[in-house]
Each structure stands twice: as C-alpha cells, then as structure tokens.
Amino acid sequence: MTPPVLEVQDLSISFGGLKAVAGFGLTLRPGALEGLIGPNGAGKTTVFNLLSGVYTADSGRFVLDGADLRGFSAYRISHAGIARTFQNIRVFSHLTVLENVLVGFHQSIRYGYWDAFLLTGRFRNDEAAMEQQALALLERVGLASRAGDNARDLPYGDQRRLEIARALATHPKVLLLDEPAAGLNTVEKEQLMGLIAKIRDEFKVAILVIEHDMKLVMGICERITVLDHGEVIATGTPKEIQSNPKVIEAYLGVS
Amino acid sequence: MSAPSQNAGFLKQATITAVFIAVLWGVDQLLQIGLNPYYVRVVVNCGIAAILALSLNLINGCAGQFSLGHAGFMAVGAYVSATLTTVYPAGEFFQSPLGVGVAITIGGIVAALAGYLVGLPSLRLKGDYLAIVTLGFSEMIRVCFLNIPAVGGARGMNGIPVHSSFFWVYLWAALAWVFFWRLLRSGRGRAILALRDDETAAEAMGVEVSHFKVVSFSLSSAFAGIAGGLFAHYQGFIDPQSFDFSRSVLVVIMVVLGGMGSLSGAVLGAVVVTVLPESLRVFESYRLIIFPLVLILMMLLRPKGILGHREIWEFFPRRAK
Numbered sequence A: 001m002t003p004p005v006l007e008v009q010d011l012s013i014s015f016g017g018l019k020a021v022a023g024f025g026l027t028l029r030p031g032a033l034e035g036l037i038g039p040n041g042a043g044k045t046t047v048f049n050l051l052s053g054v055y056t057a058d059s060g061r062f063v064l065d066g067a068d069l070r071g072f073s074a075y076r077i078s079h080a081g082i083a084r085t086f087q088n089i090r091v092f093s094h095l096t097v098l099e100n101v102l103v104g105f106h107q108s109i110r111y112g113y114w115d116a117f118l119l120t121g122r123f124r125n126d127e128a129a130m131e132q133q134a135l136a137l138l139e140r141v142g143l144a145s146r147a148g149d150n151a152r153d154l155p156y157g158d159q160r161r162l163e164i165a166r167a168l169a170t171h172p173k174v175l176l177l178d179e180p181a182a183g184l185n186t187v188e189k190e191q192l193m194g195l196i197a198k199i200r201d202e203f204k205v206a207i208l209v210i211e212h213d214m215k216l217v218m219g220i221c222e223r224i225t226v227l228d229h230g231e232v233i234a235t236g237t238p239k240e241i242q243s244n245p246k247v248i249e250a251y252l253g254v255s
Numbered sequence B: 001m002s003a004p005s006q007n008a009g010f011l012k013q014a015t016i017t018a019v020f021i022a023v024l025w026g027v028d029q030l031l032q033i034g035l036n037p038y039y040v041r042v043v044v045n046c047g048i049a050a051i052l053a054l055s056l057n058l059i060n061g062c063a064g065q066f067s068l069g070h071a072g073f074m075a076v077g078a079y080v081s082a083t084l085t086t087v088y089p090a091g092e093f094f095q096s097p098l099g100v101g102v103a104i105t106i107g108g109i110v111a112a113l114a115g116y117l118v119g120l121p122s123l124r125l126k127g128d129y130l131a132i133v134t135l136g137f138s139e140m141i142r143v144c145f146l147n148i149p150a151v152g153g154a155r156g157m158n159g160i161p162v163h164s165s166f167f168w169v170y171l172w173a174a175l176a177w178v179f180f181w182r183l184l185r186s187g188r189g190r191a192i193l194a195l196r197d198d199e200t201a202a203e204a205m206g207v208e209v210s211h212f213k214v215v216s217f218s219l220s221s222a223f224a225g226i227a228g229g230l231f232a233h234y235q236g237f238i239d240p241q242s243f244d245f246s247r248s249v250l251v252v253i254m255v256v257l258g259g260m261g262s263l264s265g266a267v268l269g270a271v272v273v274t275v276l277p278e279s280l281r282v283f284e285s286y287r288l289i290i291f292p293l294v295l296i297l298m299m300l301l302r303p304k305g306i307l308g309h310r311e312i313w314e315f316f317p318r319r320a321k
C-alpha cells in the first residue's frame, strides 16, 4: 500500500472550557477523496482551521509527507502543500477573479522586486506563464469568462468555485474543502461534486470535503469520518457509516 | 520571449525615460524664466505632496493598514540628508547637485529603516490602535530632532544647499509613480492587496502576511524620506515644526480624499490639498475655516474619495479598437 500523504493523530484544541476538537485522527492516501461530516457545531471547520494553521492545536500532530506541521504558521503550511477553501467565503473582494487565482501562485514566483520594477524579461515571462496557468484553472472550474470581473460581483456559488481554483494554484498535495456546495440547488450541487471528483483525478490531489448533504457525500467519497461534539464517532466506507448506530443517533439527535 | 524583443522593450523604456527627462528639464527652464516664483513654489510643493501621498497610499490604501505618522518618516529623510549636506558635509561632494541627490537617497534609505521599525507593531495592532502607535512614533522622532543641538534643536537648520527644484522633485515623483505602479502590478503587490482584503485567506494562499506588512511600511517610508529630503533642499531650511502631527494628517487627507488605493487619486488628493489653501488666500484667515469645510463637503459628496478605488482614466469610456 502507498504511504499516506497526510496522517493526523490525536489533534485537540479547546476554546476556554469548550473542547472543540478532541483526539482527532485521520489518514489520507495520495489521491483519496474522503468526507468529513457531523452535526452543526461538531468541530469540522475547527479541524480544517487546525490543519491549515489558522489555529495551533493544543496537542497531537499532523504529518504531511513525513513532516510534522503542527505549530507551523498558515503560510508555511500552504507552502508545504495543504490548501483549503472557507465555509464563510473569503475571496479577495477588490481583486479581479484572475488576480485572486494569481495570489494562489504566490509561492511559485521566482522574480524579485527589481525584475518587477525594471519589467525584465524574466518578470514578463513568469507573469505571462502564471496568467496562463491561472486562466486554465479558471477554465477548469468554469469561470474563465469572468476572469476580469471583481470577485465580489460573482454569485456565491461562483465565489466558492473561485476559492477552489485559487487553492489549486498553490499546488497542494491535500485540498480541504469546507462546504463547497453550501447555498447551491440540487442540480448545481451534483455538478460541483462531479467537478470535485474530476479535480482529484486530474490534479492527483487528496481531497477532504465537509458537506452536510449525506447523499452527495456518500455518492462521491470513498471513506467518511464522522465528528460529533469534537470527537470522531465513526470512520469507514459510506456503507459502513450508513448503518452505524452511533452515527444515526448523532444525526437524529438522540442524546 | 525572444532576446531581440526583450532588448526592444528595454530600448523603448530607455527612450521614454530619456525623452521624459529632457521634457522635464525643458519645462524647468521655462518655469524659471516665465512663471511667477510663487506659482513655481506651489507647483513644486504639489510634487512633494504627490510623493508623500503616493507612498502613504501603499500603507493606508493598498495594505489596509493605518499609519498616522508619515511626517515622522519625512522628517527622518529631511534631517538625515540635510545633516549630510550641511552639518557634516563629507567634503565638497555633498554640496554639489549630485551630492545632494545622493544625500536625499541616503535619507530615503534611513527612513525605510525607521519604517521597518514602526511597521513591526502593525503585526499586532489594527486600525485605530495602529494609527495611535504610528502617531506616537512620529512625534518621538520629531522630539528627538527637537533635542539634538547639532541639528539646531527647536531653531531648526539653516543654510541647507538649495539644489532641489521642479526638475528633481518631479523626477522623483515620476520615479515614485512608476515604482508603486509596477509594484502593485507584480506578485508582491498582489500579495499586499490580498492581505488588505482578507489576511486569513492571504496567509492560507502562502502569503507571509507579516513580511508584507513590514515591507509596505519600509517602501512607503523610503519615499516619504525622499520627499523630506527634497523638501529640505528646496526650502533651504527645516525645523521640527515642519514635521508635526498636522502634516501627517494632511497626507492622510490627500489619500482619503483622492480615493484609497488609487495612484491617480493620491496625486489628485495631493494637488487639491496643496492648491486649495493657496487659492483661498484671498479669504485671509477665514481660509482656515473654509479649507476644512471644503474638505468635509467633498467627503460628503464622494465618501469613497474623489476617484474611489479606481484610477482616473477608468472613468472615461475606452475607445473601441
């Protein structure tokens, strides 16, 4: 079996007295497409915040390709290869759609300030190449026609896809998607899930997706982890999860 | 891209630069012959103000920070360059026009270092709190100069060689424009603009936010320092009062009035804030009331500044190609 690209062990964080995440563990193999589900307030977004360096875990570790990243700041985790989107959309609202994706290419920039100031060939070549790659990413998520528009003028669904393109620009090994289908209608949701599966295949990236719609998650994810009150209550294939009494209890709210 | 076209691009840039310098020099000569010295003074002050506004725009308009201490960096540039040319002239060199240019550049570099130090609190503070800290820093700088007898203390410095002129001020202003324009259209500039919109997202995209905040402060202060040097060597005289709180406020007004984040807006704001009090001189001391009233009125009419976030030419419909 291939070694895992991401291995999370015993990750915990408390806010004041509240244990938001306790003893979280997960293993992602390269190219995996897995789901993270759980009732509202279960701690799903907090897990993403820990894995992307927005918060630093109180204890535990998460190892990406052999390097423990706990305690790293967010930009270094991004450089290492974990990218994410946000549940509460965070596009750069005053930048254009294209510029948003170009920011994602930040760490690929090789030219210096002087190149930019003197408009050297190196600067022009690098910028032209990045722009082409950015346009290709926008094409991939279906936003190429809106490249020149301000990001804040896009409908929410498009802003979420823009966040996906922007995250892919960082060349991630692991992509964390926080409710990418929120606010979409049923047809759009299915299209988006199809897109996510294709992205996994084309970019050879492992994807962990948070989604409330059970049917959708069950449809595309190979494995699912269920959180409740900050703790993992089940992990397994969609089939196993569906028939797990603990999961049913958590979702029916019998506690 | 092939080598010849790169060379062609370089040649084109060099030609444009040469023509620009020639035109600037020609206009300078004409102004000296043709225009009332009072008007020349106003025009030159506009250029200095434009450099100040363009540079502050990087911090307050582009990086989304709030500095209220630009006069402090201007003071550093002014005092450092004037000290080199006046108090401890390193030989004849610093008295020559070229030497003055070098001194002004050194003043800019020292101001950049000061900007780096003042930028550090921006890593922890935001908005009003940051504004108060930057204000405190600039007042500290001013009080330092006030208490150094070698640079004249409260009396200030006299006899600074007057070697800055319309030509030099506008050459530096053009350089500032090109510098900030190209910076903002590069990857580093995009990183700065991104952190203004959303620090968390910028950091998640691999942008080291703390680095770019401090860089914004340093680059901005460098040009504030240069503006200070030009100011000192145009007036021939400086004192600590030239760099007090009110000057910082005026530069903030220029940026806010023109439209935050817009380079042409910063220049426009600089011109309005410089020319308006002059054109109100007919009202004598009433202008002290009329000037703020006009500013308030303008902000009421256009709360996002005259140009908003946009550049001036974006207001004109583009010709169809």
Ligand SMILES: Nc1ncnc2c1ncn2[C@@H]1O[C@H](COP(=O)(O)OP(=O)(O)OP(=O)(O)O)[C@@H](O)[C@H]1O
Pocket: A015, A018, A020, A038, A039, A040, A041, A042, A043, A044, A045, A046, A047, A087
């Ligand atoms: N910065 C914070 N400070 C205090 N409490 C927090 C913080 N972040 C999250 N929490 C708390 O941690 C718990 C888990 O929140 P989290 O956002 O991770 O839930 P979630 O599973 O993503 O929920 P949803 O499905 O509503 O998005 C909640 O009780 C929340 O109030």
Ligand SMILES: [Mg+2]
Pocket: A044, A045, A046, A087
């Ligand atoms: Mg959430």
